[in-house]
Amino acid sequence: MNKMITLEKNNFLYQKIADNFENQILTEILKSGDKLPSVRVICKQYGVSLSTALQAYYFLESKNLIQARPNSGYYVNYSSRRFSTSDKSTQPSLNIDDNLADKLISRVFQEIARHDETVMFSLGVPSTDLLPVAKLNKAMVAALRELPASGTRYEHIQGNIKLRKQIAHWAYTWNGKFTESDVITTAGCINAISFCLSSLAKPGDTIAVESPCYFGVLQLAKSLGLRIMEIPTHLQNGIEIDELKKAIESKKINICLLVSNFSNPLGSCIPTENKKEIVKLLEINNIPLIEDDLYGDMYFGKQRPQTCKTFDESGNVLLCSSVSKTLAPGYRVGWVIPGKYKDKVLNTKLYQTISTTTLTQEVIANFMENGRYEHHLLKMRHALFGNCLQLMRAVNEYFPENTRITKPSGGFMLWVELDEKINTAALFEQALKQKVSIAPGRVFTTQDLYNNCLRLNYSWIWNDKIEQAIKTLGAIIHKMLKQS
């Protein structure tokens, strides 16, 4: 605790200066290409040392908001034109299942362990450069030493107790108050969601989800025989509560699943007041809420957004998450805080898999101790925000004029809406030939929607190859537009 307070004090001055400029850039008071005051002017203006002024500029540079030009100074390197208007919502129709997207989804999914030269904008996989591999290996060596029989034994069914303590502790960042007995570990977040759905829903039941919705969830729900009801969703504020209400009134909904923070694929974030209202609405109607908070720790703003679970007094919310986006997808370490459904979910885990991998749980527990996770996330958020801004800039630069994009405030995903004449399923195939992989919009729905949309993942360190890949995509889209 003391350590964190000290950290904040040291950061205070340069951070304050950087924040000022960041606000001016994001609100376009300072526009792309504008020259910033010299470092000496900053020193005078804020009464700070040269090193503090430089630190502020380095910070902004690391976020890709500004750029140094040799012998000239710092310039704004960011443009926010063409964001989607914030009052737009998607308009799915009521519950028309189909299977047309399945083949497309399989093609996208198959790439998950691809190690060739293809630039992968298609999957929410973090770049290895963003992961603390060396530190995890150190924690691994410690785990091999500390665990009985080096982790060859079965772990407790509920999960490694050290890890569960760390997860419960970490929940404080979103005002969750839990102990290790509230947590069940899983083999990743989708595995947690799978356990929840298997425990609470039966074939023929209806599940309400956002539209568009992560294709993995759609496929899982369909494989369990569930009927999917896609609810209109605001590009920035997530699911439309009034539409959810209407759906509940008009039809039996058995379960609801939401990605509350920096959703996949929209990057939307449900405002705190809406979260409270959703929790209440579902509780009154006796509809369990599975909350996918996989991206919640990767916020670009000043504060970790809260969760629906934060406001869950009755235990009706099952919060699912993992370290697959922040530390190590290949470790398969995730968790669920299942509230009053704990016994059911624990039994499902036991029946389907007994326990999850002993060793990787211990490694993550080791890593989360002593503030290492927080330290790592600080750096990662920073890098992601920089990547996000670069991607937005590049899309603005290379894609046609009438392209519309979201404005993520966290997470991994940029949602792009192209001219209505462009079919992004065709774009996917054409781009793949040129070694660029995207996620076409059609895979995020069971309906005939989002055919002109795509999702781009910016969890890769920006470099010339990625810049070129976006340029290639832009060129294909331009060509498709001409041919249409």
Next chain:
Amino acid sequence: MNKMITLEKNNFLYQKIADNFENQILTEILKSGDKLPSVRVICKQYGVSLSTALQAYYFLESKNLIQARPNSGYYVNYSSRRFSTSDKSTQPSLNIDDNLADKLISRVFQEIARHDETVMFSLGVPSTDLLPVAKLNKAMVAALRELPASGTRYEHIQGNIKLRKQIAHWAYTWNGKFTESDVITTAGCINAISFCLSSLAKPGDTIAVESPCYFGVLQLAKSLGLRIMEIPTHLQNGIEIDELKKAIESKKINICLLVSNFSNPLGSCIPTENKKEIVKLLEINNIPLIEDDLYGDMYFGKQRPQTCKTFDESGNVLLCSSVSKTLAPGYRVGWVIPGKYKDKVLNTKLYQTISTTTLTQEVIANFMENGRYEHHLLKMRHALFGNCLQLMRAVNEYFPENTRITKPSGGFMLWVELDEKINTAALFEQALKQKVSIAPGRVFTTQDLYNNCLRLNYSWIWNDKIEQAIKTLGAIIHKMLKQS
């Protein structure tokens, strides 16, 4: 290949001598307490060197078939009295589900990661002493070095390709001819079974299983909403084919699950001819067969038993197994060879968990290379057979006269039938108080059966503590008999 041939040649003489004695002991031509010929007599009789004669006796001693007494020589240390007659079968009634055993199962299962002083005869968990922990750690260090990003990345959905090659290669031991593309890795054997059931069965479907049946399978099937049909099962030869036929004729059976080799809990092993017949019967009736071959590698005889999958020409058999009993339960590495159901099972894996742990798959692949697995299994089978004989001896010694036991020819499990007046659920509770844990027979059925039976696991290196635990059990049973 050359290596193995050489090995056989070197072993030939002492092995031949040992085999002779083993046969005489197992058929009770030589009885417990009988003195064996002196080493010099053996030299003369067989025309071998002193060292070869000693090797034969050491081998028999390591199997706990004989015992050296100081300044006296070698004595037989084995008795087979009171084995169950081999023509006995279980007699479950038709398909009467119940939930009475659930609480009992939970109590037994909860102990899986127990690290206290309790002697655990209740779960099929191998003793750490039997596992090659140091060698696995070496393979782990190599895996961390060799894997891209030290295994933090997602593995291919189907599984680590090196591991799949090793598994396909290993299938040669039971005459299976497969390639890596036929194999899907899973998080253990029950996870493989869970994927198969999720892929092929829907709620309300009926699954045919052996009776008694591993409680994990019963719980899993019930949690998926399946109706369970228990088929009469021979204590040595597994499921009764005529009874299975009758069941198929009288009722719609959608799926069948069998533990073909050294079943849990009976230790029964389906004869080769029966395996062929079962495969044909189920194929004709279009009933997929999930074959659990978890214990197949741990045979006490001369040959690895074949599997149903060996005789599967149409791809109707889904063979499931893992290294949880032989190398590392905590690694969660298993697999399925799903035949013609591959796409379905692969999709289920993808939807429920994306991929399984990258690192532990690579470690097992490393370990299986270069004949290390075979070498380890040789030692492990040996130790298990010794433990099995010790357990049988101790049960004979300490349990009441009318106790009946099976005669395992492989695996981990001894099935014990007590006087009908003894309720083993009560025995479980009383024994637990004295720090001995057993699996009561009632947990292996959905019916009101096997209440006077129990399953004992002998995958623990025999020592005084275990001897004492069996003595304690015997004393409790004697007391219960007196009170009844």
